[in-house]
Amino acid sequence: MGEVLISVKGVGKKFCRDLKKSLWYGLCDAAASVVHGQEHRSEVLRKDEFWAVEDVSFEVKRGECIGLIGKNGAGKTTILKMLNGLILPDRGQIEMRGRVGGLIALGAGFNPLLTGRENVFVNGAILGMNRRTIEARLDEIAAFADIGAFMDAPVQSYSSGMSVRLGFAVAVVLVKPDILLLDEVLAVGDMGFIIKCLNAVRELARDCAVVFVSHNMQFVSSFCTHVLLLTKGRVHAHTESVAEGVEAYLRLFPMPTEASGSGGAAFSHVVLRQNEGQKIDTLAQGESATLEFYLKCDPGINDTSVSVYVMDQAQTPIICYPDIPHSLSRQSDGSRSEMLRMSLGRLDLNAGRYSFVLAVMERGSERCLCRQQGLLPFQVTSTSMHWGSIVRQVTLQPLPNSQ
Secondary structure: OOEEEEEEEEEEEEEEEEEHHHHHHHHHHHHHHOOOOOOOOOOOOOOOOOEEEEEEEEEEEOOOOOEEEEEOOOHHHHHHHHHOOOOOEEEEEEOOOEEEEEEEOOOOOOOOOOOOHHHHHHHHHHHHOOOOHHHHHHHHHHHOOOOHHHHHHHHOOOOHHHHHHHHHHHHHHOOOOOOOEEEEEEHOOOHHHHHHHHHHHHHHHHOEEEEEEEOOOHHHHHOOOEEEEEEEEEEEEOOHHHHHHHHHHHOOOOOOOEEEOOEEEEEEEEEEEEEOOOOOOEOOOOEEEEEEEEEEEEOOOEEEEEEEEEEEEOOEEEEEEEEEEEEEEHHHHHHEEEEEEEEEEOOOEOOEEEEEEEEEEEEOOOEEEEEEEEEEEEEEEOOOOOOOOOOOOOOOOOOOOOO
């Protein structure tokens, strides 16, 4: 078993919504600490105070990466700040064993008036490194950050992407930490740098403990070994199954629904079924399913084109079924309608939440008669998550013997 480098037991942190009261409470706590000769931590909520983090416990061993996930305001960054020693908990205990490298805010710890190169030396000096050691790693830091001549420009002239590039380079190259704390550092930067960061984290995770905060579930599933899901400062789920943790996170967000179009057509009775006919809202990765829906068009609308899209949680189209064959029947009131039943085939989708978009266009005028988004949310389950939206297993064919 790996060595436990991070131990968090029953930790809580409270804040005050009122600035003046917050300052007053701080003075009261400081005075109490002086009188009692030790740090004073009030565990009782006073007026306008609330628990930003409450009763959170977890461990991270060497070689592990825990993903802290949850909605905005769930307490993720507050936990990282307590782990990094920037703020103290009001309840519970935190034990950190080894050198800590953290990137909690873009360019945190950098002096904006100094150049990037000068900031590297300042950060190294703060960590107790001598100039010779810093100089030996400077070329590696500059190569990783890849900001060119801006290494010798003031940090205040950096873009947010450049700041995080240099900050990440300092955290992983200069510090070479036993514990690495990362808060949404991959939210900025181009894809090349993101891949470089992911590879660096994977390499570091072999010998250190990583705490990673992100809203990108692809990144979380890429290298996290277990997941802690927070809601309103409390533990909602803590699991070694990253897929289960991600699914629990996605269930916190309702699918957005929206209807648009010029009118003249409508969809109803939308149902997802297994091939044997049972209604479902959950299916395993790789299972087949059938979609049913009723389409009705106003009198005078004859030739239409119907399309169906499968959308992911971010409303990105994943699968398109264009120009679905159909034959509208004329009704007694002059309208035309049909119940369509279409096979979706194998849904080799990554584990997660999905929904449908149904659209009908009038041929010739290309007028959108009706478009309904966020229909029939459904869950795809799997024992693991992968990088990408479509997951397919490949069987290799043996090569013929070369003569």
